[in-house]
Amino acid sequence: MRQIKTVDAEGHILCHDITKIVPGEFKGRVFKKGHVVREEDIPVLLSIGKDNLYVWEQTEGMVHENDAAVFLKDIAAGENLEFSDIKEGKIDFISTVDGLLKINVDKLLELNCIDDIMMATLHNNYEVKNGLKVAGTRVIPLVISQEKLDEAKVVLGGEKIINVIPYKTKKVGxxxxxxxxxxxxxxxxxxxxxxxxVSKFGCEVIGQTICPDDKEIIKNAIKDFIDQGAELICCTGGMSVDPDDVTPTAIKETGAELVTYGSPILPGAMFLLAYHGQVPIMGIPGCAMYNKTTVFDVILPRMLIDDRLTKKDIASYGHGGLCMNCEICTYPACNFAKI
Structure with missing residues (x-):
């Protein structure tokens, strides 16, 4: 591309979109990349502050912003995504399913450390709906060297770093x-x-067993649900440290692998997570009965995409794990438990 004076631009091809901004009223494209400038366009361009324009002139080794955006989309975008039209050099990534957004945060950081390249996303593990915009990418200049795009490809190493994983409808006991x-x-x-x-995610509750504070009875109730084909067990009650609260012990004695008893999430410190084979068992603290959003809302979606969580996964929620108990809850569109 090359720069010319707008008054001399008639007949030349624009190599980028031209945006007009009217504060508080309008922001949008008035001339599209590829537009051939006409005589009557020149006063309009001058009126929006365009005394000079970049017009198309192919240069070897350089890539136009639109083509660069497509390149970045192609190397980064994974499952269950569709894409907007290119506008002002930018492409949006849009979920095609209800599910959990998965971002390779480390690779995303490396990508954004390359000069002249940007990619912005929602948080990793964000609950998304079909049609929600989850990411966007573009390059900063109007043209970028192919060398920098090749560097981006090497950084990602063939991994699609943005994916949406659809929820599975599980049988819940x-x-x-x-x-x-x-x-x-x-x-x-x-x-x-x-x-x-759980029904909001399409899950089926196959039954509820109410047990006294008896370790053996609780343990057998959990095993009975597993035998019935339950794919997720939710245990409620008895999750504190009182002498009569034996639910955590009962869960452990089913033979389940304990991940954690306790979480750095408030509300939800007394949360328990274990796995009996492939079946997650969640010990849900009493706060979930009266708080609108708790540890249960944070962890449940991950169980529904078969995330196998570790102690470190749970511990990582400490940074951001304090709910502000807003009068009007906007979760998941807030800072609570974002990692």
Whole structure:
């Protein structure tokens, strides 16, 4: 490309979109890349501050911003994504499913450390809906060297660093513990909360067993659900450190592999996660019964894409794991538990 004075631009081809901004009223494209400048266009261009223009002139080894955006999209975009038209050199990545956004954060950082290249995304593990914009990319200048694009390709190493993983609709068993509920001294209010939350993801609750504070009975209830084909077990009640709260011990004694008892998420410090083979068992603290958003809302979507979480995965939620208990909850469109 080369720069010329706008007054001399008639007949030349624009090599980039021209944007007009009217504060508080309008921001958009008035001339598109590839437009052949006409005599009547020149006063319009001058009125929006374009005394000089870049017009197309092919240079070996240099790539136009639109073609560069397509290149970056092709090397970074993975599963369940579609893309916007190129506008002002930028392409948006849009989810085609309801699912969990997966970003290779380390590779994304490396990519953005290359001069003249940018890629912006929503947070890793963000809950997305079909049609939601999850990322965007472009290059900073109007043209970029092929060498820098090749560097970006090497950095990613063939890995598609932006993916949306669709949720799986799982069969859920609920094990509710507590003498006060078992003996009908109080009405169970935990089961309906869990059923409501999992049903939003299309999951089926295959049953709820209410148990007294008896380790053997709780343990057998968990095993019974696994035998019935449950793919996720939610245990409610008995998750604190009181002497009668034996749910964590019962979960451990099923033979499940304990990942963590305790999480750096508030609300949700007394959360437990274990795996009985491939079946996750979640010990859900009482806060999930009355707080709108808790550790359960954070971890549940990851269980529904078969993430096999580790202690480190849970520990990483500490940075950002404090819910602000906003009067109007906007989760997941907030800072809570974003990693």
């Amino acid at each position: 609920i094990v509710t513990t507590g003498n006060e509920v078992f003996h009908k001294r109080i009405l169970d209010k935990f089961g309906p909360v869990i059923e409501n939350k």
